[in-house]
Amino acid sequence: MYFDGALNLDGAGAGVLLISPSGDELRYVLQIHFSSSNNATKYEAALHGVRIAVSLGVKRLMVYGNSALVINQVKKDWSYTSEKMDAYCAEIRKLEEVPTDKIEMERLTRYSMHYILVGGRLMKKNAKEELL
Template identity: 50%
Template sequence: MATRKLLHNFTDHEVIVVTSNSLGDIIYNRDAAGRISKWALELMGHDIRYSPRTAIKSQALVDFFVEWTEVQLPTPDVTHEYWTMYFNGSVMVLGLGVRVVLISPDGSRLHYTIRLHFSASNNATEYEALINGLHIAIELGAMRLYVHNDSELVVDQVMKESSCKSPLMTAYCQEVHKLEDKFQGI
């Protein structure tokens, strides 16, 4: 492909445009340049601005999910002795994170965020969130607990509806079952 250089002098500034794609063809095409000029004149009277599309980061989605999950899920019939726990794990470029929200019987919300300083899979972070949440609930004196999560694999393994295929997941699941014994109902 041929490279074109365009040099223009505007007062004391020099503008150089180097292109090897079809932009140069558009600039030198009289019909296209005329149409572009017409559109520029038509649209000049309107306040049109270009705004690039922004990406949603994964942690923002996790935060949104954790904050609004309790509103979207059906609320169980709460007797005044049950706590409610929502948990989620997140694998990000900058590290691993765990989020736990505990709701006390009187409706107080306790938010916990934990950064994990080791590499792990998404399922392992989900288990880390669950285990840390259970430890926190025990420390707070919760005896009965409703637990909510969106990870089908973790939920199925803990509920014994599917088996663990890796030794790590088996160890995580066993740890959860040990912690379950510390509650009167979970």
């Protein structure tokens, strides 16, 4: 599962991409209709993605995102920064208790933002957003 969230002048949103072992893809887009921080949008994406995976009966879930805050807090490498982030993290950890074989989270580096999935292939983008 890949997740990301963003906040800008037009509002907040988040996206989730679930990829099955056979390569099937499920894409979800979330529009956030409440006042939110950029970190909260990333937590919303991660939380919704894990909820969807659990509801689909996924037994093993690898979670990838570029948010150091979300990944490191959920993995218990970092402490909480606020009550709101604490609540998001606790909610994801509750879902980890649902009977699954394993949920693992890893942080993608910033370089991952320069890649895009096209027809099942990971393609690199240059500074002008052109595929290489």
